[in-house]
Amino acid sequence: MTxxxxxxxxxxxxxxxxxxxxxxxxxxxxxxxxxTVTLLGTDYRLPRAQVRRIKLIGPAWMPPGFHGVVVVHDSxxxxxxxxxxxxxxxxxxxxxxxxxxxxxxRVAACDSAVQNKRFQQMA
Numbered sequence: 001m002t003x004x005x006x007x008x009x010x011x012x013x014x015x016x017x018x019x020x021x022x023x024x025x026x027x028x029x030x031x032x033x034x035x036t037v038t039l040l041g042t043d044y045r046l047p048r049a050q051v052r053r054i055k056l057i058g059p060a061w062m063p064p065g066f067h068g069v070v071v072v073h074d075s076x077x078x079x080x081x082x083x084x085x086x087x088x089x090x091x092x093x094x095x096x097x098x099x100x101x102x103x104x105x106r107v108a109a110c111d112s113a114v115q116n117k118r119f120q121q122m123a
Contacts, residue, residue: 003030003095007068008085009039011078018081028084030095035071037082044082050075054096054103057083069093070107 009026012018021040029036035051037044050073057068068085069092086092096103 003092005086005088005092007087009037010081010083011037011039011044012081013079014081015083018079026084028092030099032099037084044078046071046073046075046078046082051101053105054101055105055107057107
């Protein structure tokens with residue numbers, strides 16, 4: 001099963017040092033062999049073997065659009081910080097789990113590159 005969601009995203013070294021776009025300029029695609037975030041026409045493909053964990057971002061009480069995920073990964077071809085905001089995080093998490101990706105844990109949105117390295121170590 002492939003899931004494709006349109007939403008917002010940030011890709012870079014950390015929240016403050018990343019390229020970002022809001023809906024409708026980003027998509028996230030979940031497939032068995034990879035997760036792909038497309039941001040402003042650029043594809044950031046994360047092969048399954050390089051995805052360590054999917055962490056939740058945003059408190060449950062926030063309205064849709066403020067819920068997202070951070071993809072903790074080891075890909076040398078993709079910047080270390082990959083965040084995607086979803087209007088339907090429940091469906092996104094179900095698709096990720098159905099494809100066998102590891103999900104869990106929470107992170108704060110405003111993470112520096114140093115904090116992002118800490119996320120990778122915690123995975």
